[in-house]
Amino acid sequence: MSSVTLRELTKQYAGNAALSLDAVNLDVAHGEFVCLVGPSGCGKTTALRMIAGLESVTSGDIEIGDRVVNDLSPRDRDIALVFQSYALYPHMTVFDNMSFGLKLRKVPKDEIKAAVTDAARILDLELYLDRKPAQLSGGQRQRVALGRAIVRNPAAFLMDEPLSNLDAKLRVQTRAEIARLHHRLGATMIYVTHDQVEAMTMADRIAVINLGKLEQVGSPRELYDRPANQFVAGFIGSPSMNFVPMHVESIDGGIRVVSAGGDMDVILDDVESAIIRSAGVSDVVLGVRPEHIDSQPRSGRGLQLRASVEVIEFLGNDEHVHLSSGSHELVAIVDARTPLTIGDSVTLSASIEAIHLFHPETGVTLK
Amino acid sequence: MSSVTLRELTKQYAGNAALSLDAVNLDVAHGEFVCLVGPSGCGKTTALRMIAGLESVTSGDIEIGDRVVNDLSPRDRDIALVFQSYALYPHMTVFDNMSFGLKLRKVPKDEIKAAVTDAARILDLELYLDRKPAQLSGGQRQRVALGRAIVRNPAAFLMDEPLSNLDAKLRVQTRAEIARLHHRLGATMIYVTHDQVEAMTMADRIAVINLGKLEQVGSPRELYDRPANQFVAGFIGSPSMNFVPMHVESIDGGIRVVSAGGDMDVILDDVESAIIRSAGVSDVVLGVRPEHIDSQPRSGRGLQLRASVEVIEFLGNDEHVHLSSGSHELVAIVDARTPLTIGDSVTLSASIEAIHLFHPETGVTLK
Amino acid sequence: NGPALAASKKIGGSVSIWAEWTSTEQQDFKAVLQPFEDSTGITVHYTGKGSNMDTALDAAVAGGSPPAVALVPDPGTLDTLAAKHAIKPLASIIGSESKNYGTAWSALATYKKKLYGIWFKAANKNTVYYNPAVFKAAGISSAPTSWSQLLTDETTIANGGTYAPVSLCTDIGWPVADLFQNLFLKLNGATAYDQLATHKMKWSSSAVTNTFAEMAQLTGASGANLLGGMKGALADGSWPNCTTSVFPASGSPTAAMVFEADFLTSNVPSNYTPGNGSSCTLSAKASPCYDTFNFPAPTGSAYAADIQGSGDVAMLLTSTRQSKALIKYLASPSAASIWANLGGFVTPNKKVALGSYPDSVSKADARALTSAKAFVFSLDDLQVGWEPALWADMLNVLQNPSASNVTTVEALMDTQATAALGH
Amino acid sequence: MTSVTAEGLKVGAPRASRQHGWWRRNWVSIAFIAPGIIWLLAIVVYPTIATVRFSFYNESATKFVGLHNFASVFSTDTILTAFKNNVVWVLIFPFFVTFIGLMVAVLTERIRWATAFKAIIVMPIVFSTTASALVWRTIFDLDPHVGVVNAIEQTVSDWFSTPGAYPLNSAIGQTAVSLASFNTTGAPGGALASKSAVQPGGTVMMGLTRISSATLQTLGAKTPVAPQTIAGGIAGVVWNDFSPSQTSNTTTIVSDEHGLPNLRLSLVNSTGSSVASTVTNSSGDFSFSHVAPGSYHVEVPASNFQTSFVGTFWLGSQSITPASGLNQTAQSLLSVPLIDLAMIISYIWIWAGFAMVLIGAGLAALNREVLEAAEIDGATEWQTLRRVTIPMLAPVLTVVFVTMVINVLKVFDIILNMAPGSSQGPATTLALSIYNDGFTGGIHSGVASAIAVILFLLVVPVMFWNLRKLKGGSA
Amino acid sequence: MTIDAPVKENRVGGLAKRLHLSKAVVNVILALVAIFWLVPTISLLVISLRPESLFGVSGWWKVFTDPSQLTFGNYSTIFSQGFATGGVLDSLLTSLEITIPATLLVTMISCLAAYSLVFGSWRGRDMIFFGIVGLMVVPLQVALIPVVQLYREMGNLFGLNPYGTIPGVIIFHVAFGLPFGIFLMRNFLTGIPRDLLEAGRIEGAGEWKIFYRIVLPLALPAIASLAIFQFIWVWNDLLVALVFLGGNVHSPLTIFLYDQTRSLAANYWIVSTGAVVSIFVPLIVFFSFQRYFVRGVLAGAVK
Numbered sequence A, B: 001m002s003s004v005t006l007r008e009l010t011k012q013y014a015g016n017a018a019l020s021l022d023a024v025n026l027d028v029a030h031g032e033f034v035c036l037v038g039p040s041g042c043g044k045t046t047a048l049r050m051i052a053g054l055e056s057v058t059s060g061d062i063e064i065g066d067r068v069v070n071d072l073s074p075r076d077r078d079i080a081l082v083f084q085s086y087a088l089y090p091h092m093t094v095f096d097n098m099s100f101g102l103k104l105r106k107v108p109k110d111e112i113k114a115a116v117t118d119a120a121r122i123l124d125l126e127l128y129l130d131r132k133p134a135q136l137s138g139g140q141r142q143r144v145a146l147g148r149a150i151v152r153n154p155a156a157f158l159m160d161e162p163l164s165n166l167d168a169k170l171r172v173q174t175r176a177e178i179a180r181l182h183h184r185l186g187a188t189m190i191y192v193t194h195d196q197v198e199a200m201t202m203a204d205r206i207a208v209i210n211l212g213k214l215e216q217v218g219s220p221r222e223l224y225d226r227p228a229n230q231f232v233a234g235f236i237g238s239p240s241m242n243f244v245p246m247h248v249e250s251i252d253g254g255i256r257v258v259s260a261g262g263d264m265d266v267i268l269d270d271v272e273s274a275i276i277r278s279a280g281v282s283d284v285v286l287g288v289r290p291e292h293i294d295s296q297p298r299s300g301r302g303l304q305l306r307a308s309v310e311v312i313e314f315l316g317n318d319e320h321v322h323l324s325s326g327s328h329e330l331v332a333i334v335d336a337r338t339p340l341t342i343g344d345s346v347t348l349s350a351s352i353e354a355i356h357l358f359h360p361e362t363g364v365t366l367k
Numbered sequence C: 001n002g003p004a005l006a007a008s009k010k011i012g013g014s015v016s017i018w019a020e021w022t023s024t025e026q027q028d029f030k031a032v033l034q035p036f037e038d039s040t041g042i043t044v045h046y047t048g049k050g051s052n053m054d055t056a057l058d059a060a061v062a063g064g065s066p067p068a069v070a071l072v073p074d075p076g077t078l079d080t081l082a083a084k085h086a087i088k089p090l091a092s093i094i095g096s097e098s099k100n101y102g103t104a105w106s107a108l109a110t111y112k113k114k115l116y117g118i119w120f121k122a123a124n125k126n127t128v129y130y131n132p133a134v135f136k137a138a139g140i141s142s143a144p145t146s147w148s149q150l151l152t153d154e155t156t157i158a159n160g161g162t163y164a165p166v167s168l169c170t171d172i173g174w175p176v177a178d179l180f181q182n183l184f185l186k187l188n189g190a191t192a193y194d195q196l197a198t199h200k201m202k203w204s205s206s207a208v209t210n211t212f213a214e215m216a217q218l219t220g221a222s223g224a225n226l227l228g229g230m231k232g233a234l235a236d237g238s239w240p241n242c243t244t245s246v247f248p249a250s251g252s253p254t255a256a257m258v259f260e261a262d263f264l265t266s267n268v269p270s271n272y273t274p275g276n277g278s279s280c281t282l283s284a285k286a287s288p289c290y291d292t293f294n295f296p297a298p299t300g301s302a303y304a305a306d307i308q309g310s311g312d313v314a315m316l317l318t319s320t321r322q323s324k325a326l327i328k329y330l331a332s333p334s335a336a337s338i339w340a341n342l343g344g345f346v347t348p349n350k351k352v353a354l355g356s357y358p359d360s361v362s363k364a365d366a367r368a369l370t371s372a373k374a375f376v377f378s379l380d381d382l383q384v385g386w387e388p389a390l391w392a393d394m395l396n397v398l399q400n401p402s403a404s405n406v407t408t409v410e411a412l413m414d415t416q417a418t419a420a421l422g423h
Numbered sequence D: 001m002t003s004v005t006a007e008g009l010k011v012g013a014p015r016a017s018r019q020h021g022w023w024r025r026n027w028v029s030i031a032f033i034a035p036g037i038i039w040l041l042a043i044v045v046y047p048t049i050a051t052v053r054f055s056f057y058n059e060s061a062t063k064f065v066g067l068h069n070f071a072s073v074f075s076t077d078t079i080l081t082a083f084k085n086n087v088v089w090v091l092i093f094p095f096f097v098t099f100i101g102l103m104v105a106v107l108t109e110r111i112r113w114a115t116a117f118k119a120i121i122v123m124p125i126v127f128s129t130t131a132s133a134l135v136w137r138t139i140f141d142l143d144p145h146v147g148v149v150n151a152i153e154q155t156v157s158d159w160f161s162t163p164g165a166y167p168l169n170s171a172i173g174q175t176a177v178s179l180a181s182f183n184t185t186g187a188p189g190g191a192l193a194s195k196s197a198v199q200p201g202g203t204v205m206m207g208l209t210r211i212s213s214a215t216l217q218t219l220g221a222k223t224p225v226a227p228q229t230i231a232g233g234i235a236g237v238v239w240n241d242f243s244p245s246q247t248s249n250t251t252t253i254v255s256d257e258h259g260l261p262n263l264r265l266s267l268v269n270s271t272g273s274s275v276a277s278t279v280t281n282s283s284g285d286f287s288f289s290h291v292a293p294g295s296y297h298v299e300v301p302a303s304n305f306q307t308s309f310v311g312t313f314w315l316g317s318q319s320i321t322p323a324s325g326l327n328q329t330a331q332s333l334l335s336v337p338l339i340d341l342a343m344i345i346s347y348i349w350i351w352a353g354f355a356m357v358l359i360g361a362g363l364a365a366l367n368r369e370v371l372e373a374a375e376i377d378g379a380t381e382w383q384t385l386r387r388v389t390i391p392m393l394a395p396v397l398t399v400v401f402v403t404m405v406i407n408v409l410k411v412f413d414i415i416l417n418m419a420p421g422s423s424q425g426p427a428t429t430l431a432l433s434i435y436n437d438g439f440t441g442g443i444h445s446g447v448a449s450a451i452a453v454i455l456f457l458l459v460v461p462v463m464f465w466n467l468r469k470l471k472g473g474s475a
Numbered sequence E: 001m002t003i004d005a006p007v008k009e010n011r012v013g014g015l016a017k018r019l020h021l022s023k024a025v026v027n028v029i030l031a032l033v034a035i036f037w038l039v040p041t042i043s044l045l046v047i048s049l050r051p052e053s054l055f056g057v058s059g060w061w062k063v064f065t066d067p068s069q070l071t072f073g074n075y076s077t078i079f080s081q082g083f084a085t086g087g088v089l090d091s092l093l094t095s096l097e098i099t100i101p102a103t104l105l106v107t108m109i110s111c112l113a114a115y116s117l118v119f120g121s122w123r124g125r126d127m128i129f130f131g132i133v134g135l136m137v138v139p140l141q142v143a144l145i146p147v148v149q150l151y152r153e154m155g156n157l158f159g160l161n162p163y164g165t166i167p168g169v170i171i172f173h174v175a176f177g178l179p180f181g182i183f184l185m186r187n188f189l190t191g192i193p194r195d196l197l198e199a200g201r202i203e204g205a206g207e208w209k210i211f212y213r214i215v216l217p218l219a220l221p222a223i224a225s226l227a228i229f230q231f232i233w234v235w236n237d238l239l240v241a242l243v244f245l246g247g248n249v250h251s252p253l254t255i256f257l258y259d260q261t262r263s264l265a266a267n268y269w270i271v272s273t274g275a276v277v278s279i280f281v282p283l284i285v286f287f288s289f290q291r292y293f294v295r296g297v298l299a300g301a302v303k
């Protein structure tokens, strides 16, 4: 139940020239739930392990509460960590795996039993308490790893993709349990996930990391609506935002951006035009989320888009429609009942609010 | 490039009273892509390992092509397996891990190199070819495991949650690559996943397993639209289908099912009523998918539903709305722009086509 | 038992003593100690250290808790310990008992003019053991008394075809060295022997070359006189295997004689009776015999009565009433007589009556020892630092006595001796 | 000034805290290793240093002699021999022990009687080396009645060549020779021929000696009689010309002498070709009838003395590499005595169990799924073993291999106990030299210490190799 | 049943047979190896059961045709002294008194040190390890006298001279067992995934707890091997006991057996008898540790 602060935190592994974490600054307030997301290998696990005290700090500081803990041993940091690799004790039963931390703290036997039984019930592990990890399925192992963390009552939870091997149902269930746990304990949580839904639904704030650098931190809605740059825009949301390079054309006082083949175009209003002008670019990257593409043409301002249907992926209620417009590939999510067939030429649209524009070189958000 | 057939396949692990696989019959046609889904611990990995020849068969038969392979060693089955736990060779570099199978087959050096480089490019592993597994992130390891399978050209691919540790973007990308691989090679694929989207988008057919038993096999649309029973209905689709126990009431010639508090009710037509009557039940379970719940009341036949809003989860374009109706919890997916706030009392609806009815004891689908 | 003991009154307490002896010898020695314990009330703790005696003693001295009394098998150790002041001079302690030993023996226990030890047990390495019945089977009725007779008898026995003349102990070479030393002593005398021992005489000298040549006569061409030929001698010549072919515990002997010191007695099975009587038979079951003769010198040699041997010298490491009493007791004839009586033991203690020895063989042995004109200690034991090399060289010559090889080996031995002894 | 101080503080403070942190982080690790280090320093390192010091002193450790001891180590043929033998041991033994241990450990995983099998393989370690050496010494014994190996060899060789009627008497190592009056041609055991020529109508007396009475008894030899002349033929007698009662009589037949039955004889004419052959009867007499005029010799062909197999001297020092004819130093460096092989075999017998147990322990810890992955990748069992199991076992295999290298660098007890004395010189090793030079007859230092120091230095490369390998292997 | 049979016959063809064959081959190979290994062992046993007089005269295998050669004479010789001080049973106890503590200490200290070498983060670990492996080569003989002198110094300084006492022997054995012990344990521990220790560390386990609750259980196969070997080596030691026990009235089994032999050479029939007698305890040790060689001790630990 402490805040966690990273100051210019940097990590370089021996034998690896690149920085696995590059001057990351992050404040996680007491009781806050922060999700770390980012592409595989961007440094999420590294960050967690450094906070936990398992990796030495190359430079920068880690504060838990108001102490710099750089040199503090993991066990003095009072945190729980769910390992991406589970790291179960192979020689102990599930019960012993989960109760180990409590036993070390000399918690009375019956309390331990109660806590473990409780966690096992939540995680649907009651039947397996006497098994050894080798006799469990992948998902069961992951749940044991999770259980091991939640039976304790630490100041902060660090969780490294704790639900990645669970099926959808169990995942929703466990997600809810973690959220409940977070509320009940008021514990600070730093949670690595690659699941959009998890990040969006659970996090107070999401931190997006790329190549060891922190790209943006903000509430899910902020990241979704106002990504700081093209990377974040592309990373948040699934399927990810469609990007199309566009050319900037001046038209009577305003600005119009248009794709190479002319199959897409947007007319900007004055404010937007001014921003583009001040950026002094002749090209921009247009971004539009698949779920914001309308299967109907629209009258009025906004994106107009002519394309042909390439692939349709059925997803129950929705369909992912892969489109080809000029030389560009786009994805749109449409209602499964929309009558589309492969090869159709369609005109689609998106409202002006749903349109993002990015600097073609730096990727910084312009609109 | 062979069919895979399981006949009454059963597995019981030593020291585990329950059957981990219980008389499973499954035909995977030559070149077909079948996804195995099911709750954690249901026997998916067990099935794959048995097909691969890593677990002995307790009873039943496995055929690959038209040979019974029960007693054939894995080496002679010409399959590739992506392990849930990766099982990388710790002493080899990424390159060696991926090329090992080819080297064993005495593929010429340059062909090996080409194949590995190609796979590494697809999987974004080019920078890591010289590293050992211990120096990789979780997702990178998983990609190596995947790469090891795809560089080979086996008769069948068995993949155990091969994308679980990848971020959304990479996952979509890799998913596409696997689909492409599948088309290119025409290889038979048996693919374990807990990701709905993967299963729905990639599979020719999905096999749903529960507690070691095969519940239903069918195309994604079949499973989504016409689940054989309540388990499949609940398992396919995320968030999963809402289930509400209802009482059967006869009304002038037809049947009306109504929830305990009366907050929900549906009036059935003649055909439907006849089915319910012939089933001779006085209670049914009603199922409706969250995405099929309309945020508007509707005139005409269908589900009418009065509820209060409990939790709203923001998901970018959509929101998951957790509702409480009488003593029942439901989830509905609504457009993020729908003006809802917590505590609101709302009336929602679903069309009669979206309504499923299940036998209260057996769970068998009635409508 | 002896009058010397009757005089001493009960002292009590205990004393520790170490020696090499284990097994049968250990029991015999304990029998020697018994009367001492009985009459003085001192408990004696005996520890048998076997071939590690020297090391163990070195360690014990270094470790600061040595035994009160120790018996070691070589005079070099005595010198080393005396130099370190680890042992006590004995003259005043044992008094008149020191006169029980001949000057040769006393000299060997003296360091810087002080007497530090008494030679409790001695071994006569000039002894040759033979099976009288085998000799008789070849038509030889008496043991050879000259070198040439020995060679003739060998041929006779060989021609008989049934028995090999000699079962040669080879082991790692020390028995061969003993054989060489015997022959060298008998051919060249004690003075030359001492010069060779201290490397004042070169190994490449003609005396050595001659000795090797004579030794080759003894073994015959490619070991023709040896049991199993040269190959067999090398393969099976390990101690004490080499004795069982002359004195087998069951069955019949295969060889006629074996060269080694008198300690071989303890390896002769107990059903053998000493002597060369008419009743001796070839079968180990009926009454087999063993007998010895002195290693013969060439006829008319002046060195026939020179003796080569070894022994165990008792030293005092800690001086207490008990330990002094014990060493004095060991120096007394009564102690030695007890073991003499049990057999397999000879002492240079002149005061021990020949009558104490149980049989003709040990009597003859003791007589030889006490009547020796000159006594020399086993030469190889004095070659500190290259003793194993010397043994190897001896085996080398044994296998290939050709003149050229002898020259090579002799040169080698000179180098080795110089390296080890510094001259 | 103040700003500088502040600056200094800023730089200094974290450093101080880092160091403090070091101790805090590591004190447990240090405490864990401390007992071992202290123990080793006191009881092993200290004497080692003493040894290094002694290697520069004379034998009684009283005088500094510089490199003298090392010089004499390298100039002494026996020590060169020891070096060479150590090399032979190191080249053969560790590899085979590790290999057999690995194979056996891997294979035992598949059998039901694994525990029993392991016990059998481990048993030899449990014996003291003295006992093991004793056993192997009897197994390799020269005498086929005692040594199993030679017994087997004999059985096999007897299938191929049948011994003669008067084989070498292996008990005493002799074979028949003729007396001087009956010329010898060839070596003992070769063909013998009558000395003086004989014409048809003449008689031949051939006295041989060194015939075992046991042989005569078996053949039922009878008292010989002087031969009677036969016209146009040659008659004669062959007898054992040895009588215990008249040892000096070598010209006439004495009453207690025996004829030599069953001897094959041939009549050889003046050109040296055999014209007739016969076999003596029970009194040793023989005759050739209808002999053409001329002068003849009667020959006893060597085949009569054809010995049965006499055994391989497994424990002997004959070289199995061609080294004869070289000078002493070259021989000590190049000859590999047969006994080295015999001892290495025995030592493998002793130590394979050690390797098996350790490697078994390593196998127990392997990640099975990785091995399964190899199987899926199409590796045969052998390939899996070679390319996956062995590399993953590298740390344990290194332990076994390095331990065995060091073990054979120190080997001496098996030689001391197994080699017959005559072979100890040719089979000696450095450690045996230390033992002999420095240990028998009290403790000397000097050369022994120098050898020990050299041994120590020999291990350094092994350690380097081990360390490098381990670093590469795990991350 | 009768319907099933032909189907089963067809389906696997020769392949199952081939598999069975390979299993049979393994069994045959191992049986041959076992026989090769057993011959000397049996011969030792037989030698100990034959009278002294037959040794070196005829092959031991003769007992199989002439069982009358068997005798327990050698055993009764050895056991003749019974329980008395200096008797075989007294020596057995002394051997245990030396061997058990020496084994426990070596195992414990080696594990601790190896843990520090593998999982510690202090610098110079490799150098220390390097040095320790180097010490494996120090011949025991060269250390005897310096250590005895050291013992005497200890006596002078602290009034406790371990020379001549059983602890003195143990101290020496432990020192000379440590280099191998540390070497073995270190190389074995490198195979334990670090994640496991880290998990323990995070859960609040101190190094000691991690060591004995996580690492030790996982290292059991290695510990068992080390213990077995250490036990056997100390059990079979003669030299150290001879040198260090001085005049101690209790002596281990090896010395007892040594005493049964004569001063100038070994009596092999007694040596073999003694060897047979002295293997029983180590064999029991082996069998009781055998069960720790479980397969896949680390299975399921990490992904």
Ligand SMILES: Nc1ncnc2c1ncn2[C@@H]1O[C@H](COP(=O)(O)OP(=O)(O)OP(=O)(O)O)[C@@H](O)[C@H]1O
Pocket: A134, A135, A136, A137, A138, A139, A140, A165, A167, B013, B014, B015, B016, B020, B038, B039, B040, B041, B042, B043, B044, B045, B046, B047, B084
């Ligand atoms: N070696 C084993 N011994 C005993 N039981 C086992 C063993 N391996 C798996 N099981 C049990 O068998 C059942 C099926 O396991 P399996 O690994 O096939 O599940 P799964 O469907 O792959 O689950 P997940 O999605 O969690 O990986 C589980 O209940 C598991 O606990």
Ligand SMILES: Nc1ncnc2c1ncn2[C@@H]1O[C@H](COP(=O)(O)OP(=O)(O)OP(=O)(O)O)[C@@H](O)[C@H]1O
Pocket: A013, A014, A015, A016, A020, A038, A039, A040, A041, A042, A043, A044, A045, A046, A047, A084, B134, B135, B136, B137, B138, B139, B140, B165, B167
């Ligand atoms: N021990 C190591 N030595 C060298 N490089 C390493 C080591 N561990 C990780 N790396 C590298 O550091 C980078 C960050 O790794 P990290 O494990 O933090 O990634 P991640 O964000 O957790 O990825 P994933 O989602 O795939 O688990 C990766 O590129 C990885 O290859």
Ligand SMILES: [Mg+2]
Pocket: A044, A045, A046, A084, A160, B137, B138, B139
């Ligand atoms: Mg990670």
Ligand SMILES: [Mg+2]
Pocket: A137, A138, A139, B044, B045, B046, B084, B160
């Ligand atoms: Mg699984």
